[in-house]
Amino acid sequence: MxxxxxxxxxxxxxxxxxxxxxxxxxxxxxxxxxxxxxxxxxxxxxxxxxxxxxxxxxxxxxxxKARILGWRTRLDSRREWDGRWLLAFAGPQERADRTAWRRTLRALELEGFAEAEVNLWVRPNNLDGGAPGLRDRLALLDAARSLLVVEAGGLDRDREDRFRRLWDGAGLSAAHEQLGTMLERSAGRIDTMPIEAAAAETLTLRRQAIRSIMRDPLLPEALCATGSLARLIAAMTGYDRIGKTVWRDYLRG
Incomplete structure (x- = not known):
């Protein structure tokens, strides 16, 4: 890693x-x-x-790598949510190869899907490109090509209510706020640390922050406020510059 x-x-x-x-x-x-x-x-x-x-x-x-390098513009892919959903259906064909299935699950997670029922993963349809764009992104992440991804609306009340509760919006926001605070505190003490310790800390925290940013499901405001994610991205933008400077100095040493 x-x-x-x-x-x-x-x-x-x-x-x-x-x-x-x-x-x-x-x-x-x-x-x-x-x-x-x-x-x-x-x-x-x-x-x-x-x-x-x-x-x-x-x-x-x-x-x-291309995806990771897009962390700064992560929020730009959201659009207004019209209440419709993206559904991904997986069956025996997709699960047949365990390695391929693990890659499919990872791709679904990275694209913000949550498992809603047996063989069914869902997410709000609030990202650029809709279902066609989502299929392309899943393919780039090595998801099974046979995975069925469709847009859906007019769900029954029970599913609509359950789907909206699949994500812990408050927990996501709290985690982003905590990580942003960690970045700010680390930035304030880096200059006082031995260069080797500073290199280890900056890379570890940058990795945690980028992972958190890229794994955020980008939910619509109706399901999760995105202010904390925007603040984390802003904090990481400054911290990334600090980390890269530390690593350049460390590798030269």
Whole structure:
């Protein structure tokens, strides 16, 4: 995860083996562990070699990297909600391959779906592109191509009420607020920390913040207020600059 976390930032776009070994040292990971991880990630296609001893993101990880790099504009994909839903149906065909099914579940989670009934996942239809755009994004995330995704409205009252309660909006907002506070407090003390500890802390918190931003389901205001997410993105924008400066200084050392 450390190697992908570094490469997913896109700044710099590649790292030497020596830089990755030094990065591992900030987390107590010894050189053999970094080299073993590099070998595995290359075999999986998630890391590739640019030149002898220099690495960048691989083709298998490019779609997720592109998504991660979009954290700053995460809220821009929302649109007004007209009360309709997106439904994703999965059956035996999609579950047949366990590895493919795990990828499908991850893709559904990343796109803000919640499991509503057996074989049924739902989310509000409030993102740009509607069902066609959602199918494209799920495909990029390696979801099963046979997954049926449709728009739906006019649900019975019981389902409408249950679907609206599938997400803990208050919990999401509280988690974003807490993480934003952590970023602000960390930013205030980074200059007083040893460079190795500062590097570890900034990468860990940046990873947590981006994960939280990208896994937010982007619910409509009727289901979850988005002010806390906007504040987290703003806090992360400043903290990201601090973190990148710390890492440049650390890798040069």
């Amino acid at each position: 450390l190697i992908l976390d570094l490469l997913d930032t896109g700044d710099p776009p590649s790292f030497s083996a020596a830089e990755l070994v030094r990065a591992g040292a900030a987390f107590g990971i010894e050189a053999p562990g970094i080299r073993t991880a590099l070998t595995r990630l290359k075999a999986e296609g998630r890391v590739r070699t640019l030149a002898r001893g220099r690495y960048t993101i691989g083709a298998r990880a490019e779609p997720l």
